[in-house]
Amino acid sequence: MAGTRFAYVRKFELPDPLLPGTFILLRLDGHSFHRFSDTHGFSKPNDSRALELMDHAARSLMEEYSDIVLGFGESDEYSFLLRKTATLYNRRRSKITSTLCSLFTALYVMHWPAYFPDVPLRYAPSFDARIVLYPSVREIRDYFSWRQADTHINNLYNTAFWALVQQGGKTTKEAHETLRGTVSSQKHEILFSQFGINYNALPSQFRKGSVLVWEKTSIPYNPSNCSASQVLDGENETDANDQEGQEKGASTRITLLHCDIIGDEFWNRRPYILKG
Amino acid sequence: MAGTRFAYVRKFELPDPLLPGTFILLRLDGHSFHRFSDTHGFSKPNDSRALELMDHAARSLMEEYSDIVLGFGESDEYSFLLRKTATLYNRRRSKITSTLCSLFTALYVMHWPAYFPDVPLRYAPSFDARIVLYPSVREIRDYFSWRQADTHINNLYNTAFWALVQQGGKTTKEAHETLRGTVSSQKHEILFSQFGINYNALPSQFRKGSVLVWEKTSIPYNPSNCSASQVLDGENETDANDQEGQEKGASTRITLLHCDIIGDEFWNRRPYILKG
Amino acid sequence: MAGTRFAYVRKFELPDPLLPGTFILLRLDGHSFHRFSDTHGFSKPNDSRALELMDHAARSLMEEYSDIVLGFGESDEYSFLLRKTATLYNRRRSKITSTLCSLFTALYVMHWPAYFPDVPLRYAPSFDARIVLYPSVREIRDYFSWRQADTHINNLYNTAFWALVQQGGKTTKEAHETLRGTVSSQKHEILFSQFGINYNALPSQFRKGSVLVWEKTSIPYNPSNCSASQVLDGENETDANDQEGQEKGASTRITLLHCDIIGDEFWNRRPYILKG
Amino acid sequence: MAGTRFAYVRKFELPDPLLPGTFILLRLDGHSFHRFSDTHGFSKPNDSRALELMDHAARSLMEEYSDIVLGFGESDEYSFLLRKTATLYNRRRSKITSTLCSLFTALYVMHWPAYFPDVPLRYAPSFDARIVLYPSVREIRDYFSWRQADTHINNLYNTAFWALVQQGGKTTKEAHETLRGTVSSQKHEILFSQFGINYNALPSQFRKGSVLVWEKTSIPYNPSNCSASQVLDGENETDANDQEGQEKGASTRITLLHCDIIGDEFWNRRPYILKG
Structure with missing residues (x-):
């Protein structure tokens, strides 16, 4: 066959299996989204x-x-946890990384018009992705705590910063200088005393990030624990048929939450997440 | 800082630099495009x-x-050669693989309506990507020969197969059986004698695949070597200012060819491709 | 400096850190020890x-x-478990693998005359080594069970095989044929009925392999669980000062056992092994 | 079989093949040889x-x-070049690294008494080893130039340093201070004017390191290029049968040289080294 004498080049494709028995964490980050968000x-x-x-x-x-x-999202990044027993694509690193990143990107572009009906895409956005392996539950808990703490820190800073600029009339340079070295309580104080903003009353979507989890729809959420719960209905699924599905044992669905995932409550209620 | 005690989880992100001094070959493949192409x-x-x-x-x-x-494309796959001195993203494997795959995907989805104005996307397409390293020019030449030989083999088979089905009224099962074990010349013969199709007269776009290469626009192509040459003008570039650019030595642009890349001629004319 | 323009070659040395938080298992195997054991x-x-x-x-x-x-040894192989928090050589794979394998080899050759006083080394022995990472205690337990089960299977076979050859006068070919397809109980029966050998009464050194573990010397071993216990005294340590050291809490030392490590008892007594 | 349910632990052994088509450079370094050389x-x-x-x-x-x-050696390190077409142990990184490092170590310990008849080994020496891949001849040339330049730099420094200490009566601290910031010519001058030592007349064994290469014994060496040539006869080979072997084309043997390998001459005479 014509291709035979060239086929040896396939031998340069080396295997890249992920260690079995470890949690697979895939994190996507928007590529140059500072520019992308400005442009759009x-x-x-x-x-x-x-x-x-x-x-x-x-x-x-x-x-x-x-x-x-x-799943956990904030700003232009999203983290996804794959169960440690996952055998997706034989746990090949590049295959999982690229395919999931590609599909996420395609979905982002495909659904863009639904969220930005008046803003045509000026150029194609892109995301990078990496896989990090974690051997134990402790590290997974700390990973998600790390990301949610990051959400809080960034959002508090950005909220104060843009209040100073948009409402306080400062330049961005002045706003950065005002905030330099301030601790959390000082930023709260600036927001409240200067702009009448009670940071803790802002939408939990901004303060807590987005949590996507499979769950039975009958689980009641503690509003103080999880102040905002918005469900994007999946295909072929309506609130009406939830109860029915429940009874058939088939009604797990992906639910969007904006709740605390640093404390134990979220995890204790959903032991299946870290089960394996 | 709130995030500090969790930040140790970053230590699980291990480095993945590609060996310096090697050619980087990135190949993208459509994910389940058999289904995607049927659906659309x-x-x-x-x-x-x-x-x-x-x-x-x-x-x-x-x-x-x-x-x-x-770049070399056929069907739902595309191969990209990065120069061996490339330092893109410090040659980090996952970063390069995911970012380029993501951008390609975004572009595919974003430009879909221009190529399929009457076919809305039913679901999001995705691609996988892998990087393969090649130490020398010989292997790069053989890699691209392998892909173009594959283009030929697949296209000849598919052309005969669909002629038997679409024009010959065979079932797909019958068509496969008719072609089983046939060599190249027999498929040519089936096409010619039964359907009046001269395979070699079919568009080189199908027979040779797509070659994308940076080049000075004045290079004359030998029509027998490279039978179809279609240029998609890049941004801010018109045929009118080519000659001018040429004189300033700044007018290289990406050109689309459907020509042979197995023989030496293509490469001898463009020594800069493999230079480093 | 003279070397400066060549020093870029160091950039080809890529990092190879082991995933943190995982148990490091290093296994050494004698290289071509079939020939080495025959020669010597x-x-x-x-x-x-x-x-x-x-x-x-x-x-x-x-x-x-x-x-x-x-540590666990059988025949010409030895497995070593490093705690999952180990930071030895910054967990660099090649550094750990090569250095420990090298030192083991040097010790083997250096102490050869003490164990084989009448058998000079005819040529240099060598070992290969590999590191395998395990995320959890379960896998470590199963790893060592796997090796000890292997010890048992091989030793029972070899004991029966050599009895047939040395005492039964069979050729090696005949002995293999006799044993082909036999299950464990049949090999026991051959040994007992034909050669009067009670397999379970053979030295546990052969049946159980060697277990090396740090421990306080006062731990009493259950003779039925761990039938042979031989201590190679470490440097500067005598039985006399054990009790004294014990009281000061400083008298842990490496102890050699030939006991069962598949059941829970060995591990329950020594929770520190898998602690981290 | 008893071992079956544990055998899954083998799945954690991941493949580690080296990229084909690249030169394999294995470098061994003495582990803590400062202390080892002092002790002995x-x-x-x-x-x-x-x-x-x-x-x-x-x-x-x-x-x-x-x-x-x-092979190229200096001080307590040795570098070995494996041909780029080598398929040893299917190019598995850990297998090659550990086995060759192990055998080198065993040989070092086994032959110690022949070189240090009056100095018994006080403890076991060890070496670490790493593999570095190089895609092209240029990098291999530069790698060996790097090591030989290093040999020169270290040896000139050490020669001056120990002359100051052993003959000049300085403390090691004073000697370091005397040499700090000096360039090559100044060290030559110190050696010559203070101690009557013509550095360039010192044995090339010290100045050039050791080069081990397979070669036909009839190749004449240019004494100015390669001032010292010592041959350790291989097994079953004597000078007497060299010429005969030569004629049969079978008389290549490993030759030890202390010659320049930075310039082209060494390589031009032995094109087979880098051939592949």
């Missing part, structure tokens, strides 16, 4: 449309890949 | 719209990443 | 001198590298 | 016994592994 007029400090588009893409990715048991 | 009504055996959308995405990717010195 | 007249089916030389090298290796918390 | 009374700045023991181990390693086409 994202609201500051947060753009709900952009966040919800991210959530939509993440949710659809999870519907396609059932090995993903948890 | 691609013409058989080849759909020019789909091929040209792939070419468009590939071309735009190359415009964004100047380390890519050559 | 090892007794069949087991040579106590050779096994004890292995134990000696393993014990000295553990004294040098305190991250090794357990 | 090595002469300063160079100990011929120790260097020749290294050469002996290296030579025997090359006799065992014919994929090694070149």
Whole structure:
């Protein structure tokens, strides 16, 4: 066959299996999204449309890949946890990384018009992705705590920063200088005393990030624990038929939460996430 | 800081640099494109719209990443050669693999309506990507020969197969049986004697695949060597100012060819591709 | 400096850190020890001198590298478990693999004359080594069970095989044929009925392999669980000062056992092994 | 079988093949040889016994592994070049690294008494090893230039340093201070004016390091290029049958040189080294 004498080049494709028995954490980050958000007029400090588009893409990715048991998003990044027993694509690193990143990207672009009906894409956005392996539950808990703490820190800073600029009339340089060296309580104070903003009353979507998790729909959420719960209905699923599905034992679905995932409550209620 | 005690989880992110001094070959493949092409009504055996959308995405990717010195596409796959001295993203494997795959995907989805104006996307397409390293010019030449030989083999088979089905009224099972064990010349013969098709007169776009290469626009192509040459003009570039640019030595641009890349001629004319 | 323009070649040395938080299992295997044992007249089916030389090298290796918390040896192989929090050589794979393998080899050759006083080394022995990472305690338990089960299976076969050859006058070919397809109980029966050998009464050194573990010397062993216990005293340590050291809490030392490590008892008594 | 349910632990052994088509460079370094050389009374700045023991181990390693086409040693390190087409152990990184490092170590310990008849080993020496891949001839040339330049730099410094200490009566601290910031010519001058030492007249063994190469014995060496040439005869080979072997084309043997390998001459005479 014509191709035979060239086929030896396949031998340069080396295997890249992930260590079995470890949790697979895939994190996607928007590539140069500072520029992308400026070009497309994202609201500051947060753009709900952009966040919800991210959530939509993440949710659809999870519907396609059932090995993903948890998603957490903030700003232009999303983290996905795959169960440690996952055998997706024989645990090949590049295959998983690229395919899931590609699908997320495709979903983001495909659904863009639904979230930004008046803002045509000026150029194609892209995301990078990496896989990190974690051997134990402790590290997974700390990983998600790390990301949610990051959400809080960034959002508090950005909220104060943009209040100073948009409402306080400062330049961005002045705003950075005002905030330099301030601790958390000082930023709260600036927001409250200068702009009448009670930070803790801002939407949990901004303060807590987005949590996507498979769950039975009958689980009641403690409003103080999880102040906002928005469900993007999956395909072929309505609130009406939830109870019915429940009875048939088939009604787990992906639910979007904006709740605390640093404490134990979230995890204690959902032992299946870290089960394996 | 709130995030500090969790930040140790970053230590699980291990480095993945690619060996320096090697050619980086990135190959993208459509994920489950058999189903995707059926769902979206691609013409058989080849759909020019789909091929040209792939070419468009590939071309735009190359415009964004100047380390890519050559692209070769066929069907739902595309191979990109990065120069061996490339330092893109410090040669981090996952970063390069995911970012380029993501951008390609975004471009594919974003430009879909221009190539399939009457076919809305039913679901999001995705691609996988892998990087293969090659130490020397010989292997790079053989890699691209391997892909182009594959293009030929597949296209000849598919052309005969769909002729038997579409014009010959056979079932797909019968068509496979008719072709089983046939050599190249027999497939030519079936096409010619039964359907009046001169395989070698079919568009080189189908027979040779797509070659994307940076080049000075004045290079004359030998029509017998490279029978079809279609140029998708890059941004801010018109035929009118080519000659001018040429004189300033600044007028290289990405050119789409459907020519032989197994023989030496293509490479001898463009020594800069493999230079380093 | 003269070397400066060449120093770029160091950039080709890529990092190879092991995933943090995982148990590191290093296994050494004798290289072509079938030939080596023939050349040097090892007794069949087991040579106590050779096994004890292995134990000696393993014990000295553990004294040098305190991250090794357990060793298990059989025949010409030895497995070493490093605690999952080990930071030895920054967890660089090649550095750990090569250095520990090298020291083990040096110890084996250096102490050869003490175990084989009448058998000069005819040529240099060598070992290969590999590191395998395990995320959890379950896998470590199963790893060591796997090796000890292997010890049992091989030793029972070899004991029966060499009895047939040495005492039964069979050729090696005939002996293999006799044993082909036999299950464990049949091999026991052959040994007992034909040669009067009660397999379970053979030395546990042969049946159980060698276990090296750090422990307080006062731990009493259940003789039915761990039928043979031989202590190679470490440097500067005598039985006399054990009790004294014990009281000061400083008297842990490496102890050699030939006991069961498949059941829970061994591990329950020594929770520190898998602690981290 | 008893071992079956544990055998899954083998799945954690991941493949580690080296990229095909690349030169494999294996470098061994003595582990803590500063202490080892002190303990065993090595002469300063160079100990011929120790260097020749290294050469002996290296030579025997090359006799065992014919994929090694070149060795270069200095001080307590040795570099080995494996041909780029080598398929040794299916190019598995850990297998090659550990086995060759192990055999080198065993040879070093086994032959120690022949080079240090009056100095018993006080403890076991060890070496670490790493593999570095190089894609092209240029990098291999530069790698060996790097090591030989390093030999020169270190030896000039050490020669001056120990002359100041041993003959000049300085403390080691004073000697370091005297040499701090000096360039090459100043060290030559110190050696010559204060101690009557013509550095360039010192043995090339110390100034050039050790080069081990397979070659036909009839190749004449240019004394100005390669001032010292010592041959350790291989097994079953005498000078007497060289010419005969030569005629049969079978008389290649490993030759020890202390010659320049930075310039082209060494390589031009031996094109087979880098051939592949």
